[in-house]
Amino acid sequence: MSQHATEANFDGLVGPTHNYAGLSWGNVASKSNVSAVSNPKEAALQGLKKMKTLADRGFVQGILPPHERPHIPTLRKLGFSGSDADVLAAAAKSNPVLLAAVASASTMWTANAATVSPSADTRDHRVHFTPANLGAKFHRSIEHEVTGRALASIFTDEAYFAHHKALPSVSHFGDEGAANHTRLCSAYGESGVELFVYGQTAFDEAAPAPKRFPARQTLEASQAIARLHGLTDGHTVFAQQNPNAIDAGVFHNDVIAVGNGNVLFYHDQAFLEEERVLSEIRSKLKDTDLQPVRVSSDEVPIADAVSSYLFNSQLLTQKDGSMLLAVPGECREIDSVSRYLDKLVAQGGPISAVEVFDVKQSMRNGGGPACLRLRVVLTEEELGAMHDGVLINDALYERLTTWVEGHYRDELTQADLADPMLLDECRHALDELTGILGLGSIYDFQR
Numbered sequence: 001m002s003q004h005a006t007e008a009n010f011d012g013l014v015g016p017t018h019n020y021a022g023l024s025w026g027n028v029a030s031k032s033n034v035s036a037v038s039n040p041k042e043a044a045l046q047g048l049k050k051m052k053t054l055a056d057r058g059f060v061q062g063i064l065p066p067h068e069r070p071h072i073p074t075l076r077k078l079g080f081s082g083s084d085a086d087v088l089a090a091a092a093k094s095n096p097v098l099l100a101a102v103a104s105a106s107t108m109w110t111a112n113a114a115t116v117s118p119s120a121d122t123r124d125h126r127v128h129f130t131p132a133n134l135g136a137k138f139h140r141s142i143e144h145e146v147t148g149r150a151l152a153s154i155f156t157d158e159a160y161f162a163h164h165k166a167l168p169s170v171s172h173f174g175d176e177g178a179a180n181h182t183r184l185c186s187a188y189g190e191s192g193v194e195l196f197v198y199g200q201t202a203f204d205e206a207a208p209a210p211k212r213f214p215a216r217q218t219l220e221a222s223q224a225i226a227r228l229h230g231l232t233d234g235h236t237v238f239a240q241q242n243p244n245a246i247d248a249g250v251f252h253n254d255v256i257a258v259g260n261g262n263v264l265f266y267h268d269q270a271f272l273e274e275e276r277v278l279s280e281i282r283s284k285l286k287d288t289d290l291q292p293v294r295v296s297s298d299e300v301p302i303a304d305a306v307s308s309y310l311f312n313s314q315l316l317t318q319k320d321g322s323m324l325l326a327v328p329g330e331c332r333e334i335d336s337v338s339r340y341l342d343k344l345v346a347q348g349g350p351i352s353a354v355e356v357f358d359v360k361q362s363m364r365n366g367g368g369p370a371c372l373r374l375r376v377v378l379t380e381e382e383l384g385a386m387h388d389g390v391l392i393n394d395a396l397y398e399r400l401t402t403w404v405e406g407h408y409r410d411e412l413t414q415a416d417l418a419d420p421m422l423l424d425e426c427r428h429a430l431d432e433l434t435g436i437l438g439l440g441s442i443y444d445f446q447r
């Protein structure tokens with residue numbers, strides 16, 4: 001039985017400690033901007049502006065809160081002791097990179113927060129959520145617990161929503177969430193095909209794998225998520241990412257492909273077995289034809305795709321059924337990509353409009369428009385059952401903008417991360433935020 005459903009996008013609000021620490025080997029932007037001075041206030045406002053623009057266009061737009069950073073409980077687990085200020089000072093002295101890791105605002109990239117399967121696809125007809133363990137990078141491996149709490153406090157009703165724990169946090173089950181998961185369908189409320197893209201097979205050392213940069217997602221992790229969510233084989237496709245793409249800086253599939261409805265917009269270097277993947281999607285997508293929009297290396301070399309983040313765009317269905325591609329500003333700064341975008345719209349295919357967003361603060365850490373959002377397809381009933389205090393409207397946008405203006409710094413260096421005042425500012429701000437959003441006590445310092 002199908003119902004009308006909507007795609008809601010939940011953007012991660014950038015936290016007060018947004019900084020450039022160069023923590024993500026394999027993510028070209030993160031490494032090239034290491035130690036640059038960041039502007040957390042501007043970063044958060046850029047994100048809010050994107051949310052507001054899309055909400056104004058009629059898209060359902062939600063927000064996921066930033067986490068408590070620097071995360072003192074993690075430092076205590078690692079043996080630092082004394083007052084919170086003592087812990088910070090000792091960590092800064094002993095290992096500034098470790099301090100930067102527990103201070104990262106990386107929860108802003110909610111495409112990595114979790115994998116979500118809509119109720120039309122799952123055996124028990126509930127929406128299933130599994131927070132990603134993000135075990136490939138230490139600074140991200142500490143996100144899943146609080147992410148799970150935030151999701152559970154927004155999607156509380158067990159009649160509609162099912163929450164799983166993150167997978168075991170070892171490399172065999174490396175899971176990076178929705179960034180490696182694409183749902184294709186005829187309409188959001190119809191059962192679709194869930195495409196899981198992985199970088200490596202953990203239990204087969206002979207299988208193809210990247211040589212230079214790490215593969216963050218394993219086949220075994222993707223298969224486990226599909227089992228947990230109660231997806232059937234007939235509606236699930238597993239595809240290996242091209243190892244050469246990972247070695248070229250494509251650390252998540254959403255840096256080289258994006259899908260929406262029956263459209264798959266992708267680069268010719270995205271998949272290891274392109275033909276097989278497309279034909280399996282076609283055969284499993286029962287009530288509609290797949291519309292591939294393939295970009296060739298001749299038109300957009302992979303290096304340009306990576307530096308522009310062309311594919312890290314949001315592909316959104318507008319009221320009239322046509323699709324809007326929400327791209328980062330960098331796409332208009334790179335000739336091959338800008339030319340391609342003009343051609344894409346002119347050729348009259350499924351993507352009829354391009355809109356540019358300035359998310360430069362996030363881009364400098366390797367996060368474009370699509371990294372900043374988690375998609376949750378919801379029926380009318382599910383939308384009615386969720387906590388609506390996190391949905392953006394004019395009033396919430398104004399309130400959050402004022403909140404950012406009042407609490408965030410406009411300059412942050414690596415040395416500032418050891419400042420005990422920053423920790424106080426962050427906790428104070430987040431305490432107010434859970435009040436604004438009506439989320440209850442989700443942070444460790446509130447418990």
Ligand SMILES: NCCC[C@H](NC(=O)CCC(=O)O)C(=O)O
Pocket residue numbers: 019020021022023024027030031104106109111112137140179252365366367368371
């Ligand atoms: N989906 C986009 C994720 C970007 C994220 N960058 C970072 O964590 C960089 C943080 C730093 O280097 O300070 C990552 O690589 O997982």
